[in-house]
Amino acid sequence: MASIRVGLSGWRYGGWRGVFYPPGLVQRRELAFASRHVPTIEINGSHYSLQSPVSYATWHDDTPDDFIFAVKGPRYLTHMLRFRGDTAIVATANFFASGILRLGAKLGPILWQYPPTYPFDPAAFESFLQLLPADTDAALDFAHRHDTRVKVPWLEPQPRRRLRHAIEVRHPSFLDPAFMRLLRRYRAAWVISDAVADWPYAEDVTTDFLYLRLHGTETLYGGAYRDDALDRWADRLAAWGAGREPDDAVRVGPKATRRATGRDVYCYFDNDKKVQAPYDARRLMDRLAANGSIPGIDLPLPFLQEQP
Numbered sequence: 001m002a003s004i005r006v007g008l009s010g011w012r013y014g015g016w017r018g019v020f021y022p023p024g025l026v027q028r029r030e031l032a033f034a035s036r037h038v039p040t041i042e043i044n045g046s047h048y049s050l051q052s053p054v055s056y057a058t059w060h061d062d063t064p065d066d067f068i069f070a071v072k073g074p075r076y077l078t079h080m081l082r083f084r085g086d087t088a089i090v091a092t093a094n095f096f097a098s099g100i101l102r103l104g105a106k107l108g109p110i111l112w113q114y115p116p117t118y119p120f121d122p123a124a125f126e127s128f129l130q131l132l133p134a135d136t137d138a139a140l141d142f143a144h145r146h147d148t149r150v151k152v153p154w155l156e157p158q159p160r161r162r163l164r165h166a167i168e169v170r171h172p173s174f175l176d177p178a179f180m181r182l183l184r185r186y187r188a189a190w191v192i193s194d195a196v197a198d199w200p201y202a203e204d205v206t207t208d209f210l211y212l213r214l215h216g217t218e219t220l221y222g223g224a225y226r227d228d229a230l231d232r233w234a235d236r237l238a239a240w241g242a243g244r245e246p247d248d249a250v251r252v253g254p255k256a257t258r259r260a261t262g263r264d265v266y267c268y269f270d271n272d273k274k275v276q277a278p279y280d281a282r283r284l285m286d287r288l289a290a291n292g293s294i295p296g297i298d299l300p301l302p303f304l305q306e307q308p
Contacts, residue, residue, distance in 0.1 A: 002262025004241040004293050005068060006285050007040035008277050009213065009270035019275045035063040038281050040070065040108065042268050046100070047072040047113070053099030053154035060103050068108040070166075070211075070266060071100055079115050083128040090147050092131060096139045097146035097153040107136075109164040109189065109211055109266055116170040116199070120179055129165075129186040136161045166191050166211035166266075170199045180204045180253035195220060203236075203249045205256035209264040210240045214280070216271035224276040225283075233267075234287035241265045241293055 011034045012027070021030055034041060043059070045051055059069065074095055081088045100107065110132075133139040137160045146153050167183065168191035183190055183206035190206045193199055195215035214233070217223035225233070236246045243259035267284070269277035288294045 002241055002243070002264050004237050004265040004267070004288060005038075005040040006237075006267045006281050006288070006294075007038040007042070007070075007269075008034060008272075008281060009042045009268045010044040010272065011035075011041055012045075013272050013275075015273070016275050016278070020278045029062075031059060032062045034278070035067050037278065038285075039066070040068045040266060040268070042070040042072055042111065044072050046095075046098075047075050050074070050094060050098040050150065051100075053102050053152055056099035056102040056154070060106055063106065067106055068266075069103055069106055070109045070111055070268065071103070071107065073110055073112045075113070078112055078118075082114075082118060082124070083131060084124070089131070090145060093142050093145035094147065094150050096133070097143035097150045097155060099154040101136060101139060101143070101156075101158060102154050104158060105161070107161075107163075109166045109209070111166050111168060111191070111211070113168040113191075114170060118169070119171045120169075120173040120176055122178055122182065125179070126182055126186075129182060129188060132165050132186070132188070133163055134187075135163055139163060164189070164207075164209060168193055168211075168213065170197075172198075172200050175200045175202060175252050177253045180206055183207070184253075196223070201250060202252045203246070204251050204253050205240065205245060205263070206253075208259065209266065212237075212265070212267040214267065214269050214271065216273070216276070219273070222271055222273035222276070224271065224274075225280050227283075230280065230284050230287055233284055234291060234293075237265050237267060237284075237288060238291050238293040 011031050021033060025033060077083055077088060077091050081091060133142050136158060143155055166189040187207045189209055189211045190204050192203050192212040197220050215221055217225055239246045241262055243262040269281045271277050285297055289296045
């Protein structure tokens, strides 16, 4: 069944300690704490360097059974190599060999974020989409092509599951119906990216799930969302989760076909600078519970009584 999950972009922030995280909570327990209050979190460290199977195993074991991780793809691929040449193929194999598949059923969408300096090139971007493995079997096959930069590869067989890929772009040239057609062809999600920065914004539905990143309202990665803004997001998430689209959806391409079984929705708050992300995530979850889109939340959260 389709589900709506609201969560956090990362969890390891010094400024959250003693505010969101209770005083005295040791750092190694922060994920365990955060994952009891939101049902999904983005792993950001994978964007900056290859992680290890031990780390992925620890994250898996520290979170509830029904928890889902989104994993951010390496910037080495998206920002530097830009998926060009044989080096990119090996680097992609290294990513999938590094332990990401160790998350098992807790592995959700893989986020590929491109920089503002990268414009839409149809041929290059189709080559990138063709390279992405569609399921865990294909990812494991790909992982076997890793090189020595992966010191301890994780190459264990596991049940076959589809892999979901979400694409976040930041150059205005991607507001092109041709790009939306490419995403639909390869079943990849357009990331709805809300920010004060001059990044392209659209709400096109390009596959059977949606991926949103809410980056803040005052500065990039800062600024709490007002009540009326969260009311609006709750209505939009409810429509997408039900397989519909908001009446005033901002689209580049055509309207998506209504999906009777609904669509999974993943929404991540990235306004972490002033410890606003966990508060806004809970406020949005409360609204979704009130409109019947997710189960009611019955957690004692004393740290939410006074937002900083």
